[in-house]
Amino acid sequence: MKPLLTVAAVLACIFASTFLILKLSGVLTVDDIEYFLQSASDIxxxxxxxxxIAILFADLFIAVPTMTVTLLSGYFLGAVVGGxxxxxxxxxxxxxGYIISRKFGPSLLYRIYKDEQKLSEMRTIFGRHGAFVLLICRAAPxxxxxxxxxSGATKMPFIRFILYFSIGTVPYAFIASYAGSISTLSNPKPAILTAIIVSGGLWLVWFFFLKITNNSKPVNNDITSA
Incomplete structure (x- = not known):
């Protein structure tokens, strides 16, 4: 599990750095996003x-508050269109992200881990647990x-990737959008409760998943040729 966690940590630092840069520079804040959406709604x-769509797509390159954007989407567009x-x-x-990483990801993995055996172990681990991780990936920013x-870097089959990612993401998008649609400035309670329950619930699942996988036996790398 260690090689996979190492690569995950490196990638997480890259994504987190964009959030810190935006936060410290004040280039893009939640108030800015709300203002842009309100202005667009008036037109x-x-x-x-x-x-x-553009803001959530940009989340691939710069960290944006996905839950907040989805709640606002429901608020301005309604549950269905917003979702x-x-x-x-x-x-x-x-x-x-999958396509880019599938094409260029392997070279990044090799820069982090030059040991082919370690890379093989990492692919095996992600192949074993990747589906479940995709299901609960909305647990944390x-x-x-x-x-x-x-998923792309370890060459998970695209159909498998998109299936499990969708199962985890579709309910998230529509639940948050619905909560935003029934919230108002005078009564933001549905949005707040949804953010707490959905994010908190997924985080707990993620926490126990990490505990279980960290306590599991290491992967056996003795592979017998067919």
């Missing part, structure tokens, strides 16, 4: 949908982008 709801818009943005980012990149 045409289609602009809101396009902006939501679809958020989902398109998330899926677009995920697919792009940065984790979805990280999982998409690892």
């Amino acid at each position: 045409n709801p289609l602009y809101v949908a396009a902006l939501v 679809v818009s958020a989902l398109i943005g998330m899926m677009f980012a995920a697919t792009t 940065i984790l979805p982008e990280l999982c998409c990149c690892l």
